[in-house]
Amino acid sequence: MYQPNQPADVIWPPTDLWSDEPPMESDWHRKQMQVLIDSLESHWHDRQDFYCSGNLTIYYSLTQRKSEDFRGPDFFVVLGCERRERRSWTVWQEGGRLPNVIAEILSDSTADIDRGLKKQIYQDVLRVPEYFWFDPQRFELCGFHLLEGRYVPLEATEAGWLWSGQLGLFFGALQGCLRLLTAAGAVIPTPAERAEAAQQRAEQAEQRAQVEKQRAGQERQRAERLAQRLREQGLDPDAP
Template sequence: MTTLDFSSDVICPPTDLWSDEPPLESDLHLQQIILLLSCLESFWSDRNDYYATGNLTIYYNAEQLKKRDFCGPDFFVVLNTEKRLRKSWVVWGENGQYPHVIVEILSDSTAKVDRTKKKELYQNIFRTPNYFWFDPVSLEFQGFRLSEGKYEPINPNENGYLWSDQLELYLGIHEKKLRYFTPDEELILTPQELAKLAQEKLKDLENTQLLAVARLQELGLTLEQIADALSLSVEQVRVILSQQSSDSKN
């Protein structure tokens, strides 16, 4: 990936610029961008050295700033930078950094540009190491890795996933959505999916404890002995027994 070297005597345009993006094509596009962003932020919750966003303008030179003729990527990630809110991504205000990963969500009106002009821009000007595009309707999915200055297709694995060497994650289609997968090909869950899974595990644990307490009570153990055997407090055992009594009445 290329970065710009701004010497002290170079006068750059302003950096405090608002994003100037057109509305998204459809709800599918919005949902897909939110999905990519929320999953990555959740998975990288302990990291502050990256910036990920969607439908945000990238300002990369004065001519483009003047013409305002470039629509920013649908989703992009910049590594080795400060994780903070921004109005836009202004290259000359970000130490010359361009995105490391770009994903375009194809539509009837943008697909041709995404496959040609934008691909050339990301290859030749941005020098973005990983470029992907995905069509939420046809499910067309392709990825490219920058190699010796040119984009080379990323070969899918046996499950059709494409490896991003920048994210160190796979991208692939799951239930008609573009999702991330770990190096072991495990689906990276959304915050909502994680919450649901946690609730299910808690319910399973509660059921297991309920059965264990009931069994130990049948064996004649006292509350203190049951608590000690299950590594619980006496109060927790009382709550479980109360729940058991409530369930039996229902």
Template sequence: MSETTLAAPDITLPPTQADLPYDDGIPMESQRHKMQMELLIDVVETWLEQREDGYASGNMFVYFSLAQLKNQDFRGPDFFAVLGVPKGERRSWVVWEEGKGPDVVIELLSPGTAATDKNEKKLIYQNQMRVPEYFWFDPFNPDDWAGFSLGSGVYQSITPNADNQLVSQALGLVLLRWQGSYKGVNTTWLRWATIDGELLPTAEEKQRQRADQEQQRADQEQQRADQEQQRADQEQQRADQVSSQLQQTARKLLQLGMTVKQVAELTGLPESAIVQLSA
């Protein structure tokens, strides 16, 4: 019987993030768009510090199909977040490598992208990527914002809650429009917050909060030290008053003709101290 050598099967493995392009060379629409993207990522990354899993990024390629790779017809969302995945740096997000796609996607509208974001991309997120939640926001027109949740395969509008916030069930957070200053620009920003409406802090804000808390603790410690010193001073003052009164009593008793020993027994003062009073 002769041996038969089987040929290795011709299998082509799909590319990984190390093999795929990760930069399309197209900049953000404006500085405001770039800052808004950074704000969304910044606060979620700070929030993820409390978790052992999770990833957030933006303006990064998200590869969800080999057909998309072949056609090169879709660029990355302005913001996306994924839970239930290991932390760590990525060049791009490759769904077949990571095992899942984004849980939440946000697109920042501009005159040149609004139509695509509201139609073509929305359908891609709904039908091909199956992203559970999709939001859009116009940094220069804060009234143009909306959220959608995937239900029965179709995006359903997310109705703002009583506080006019859009709730993300996927993250357990809310999106709200916040009037304030970020990196020196005072305007209306889209921000993540807790379900109770407490803003997720940026890394800078969290550092400042920690510094304020440390200063508050230091102030409290100093206040306690000052109070202890004040009590010690009061005790010393009372002791001095008692000592002065005893000395006055001792002098009077000596003047009445009592002996040093008798005065010492009555006042509790040392005989040596009474002798000095009688000098």
């Protein structure tokens, strides 16, 4: 586990380390990572006490060296910190804070590492309270929480969702994508999805208004035809 107290003769690296992560394996991985980040930041728009990112290097070397001990989770959340942009998450510059939640998106080239080595590091070294992985090809969602120093599997709901006690939200696989859901089971939308939904509501409201306008016009035409027939019969349509 990371310890913030270091020997006096350590070599101090720059404090503004850049992330050292490889590019995403596919557009799908990039979009999946961004969906999680965007939806959480939007859902917690009024909070300033967290940081979430993805494919960003976490430097956690005990000797505070950039060249050793670093990982770049697909998605991670740190609680109790300042909400601001960062070039990387450098533990010794963040008061020793480590991720509260990590999620990895499995692929053919990373699945074994995500299920094995990374899980061990997150459990034994970083002591991440909750770890999730999602395999989009096998539609496999697994989650673990740290209990007495060991990862214990989280129990899924009937829908296959996993509860994150750290976030107070569910992780759920929906339509081939890993999403965050509220305790009530509502999918947390991204800002783009919110905007799209608002646009759809506006278009539907406009369509309803047009239908009502057409209906009102048809009613006026029927009333006018009826009044004309009454006049032709010598009757006053406005008579009480």
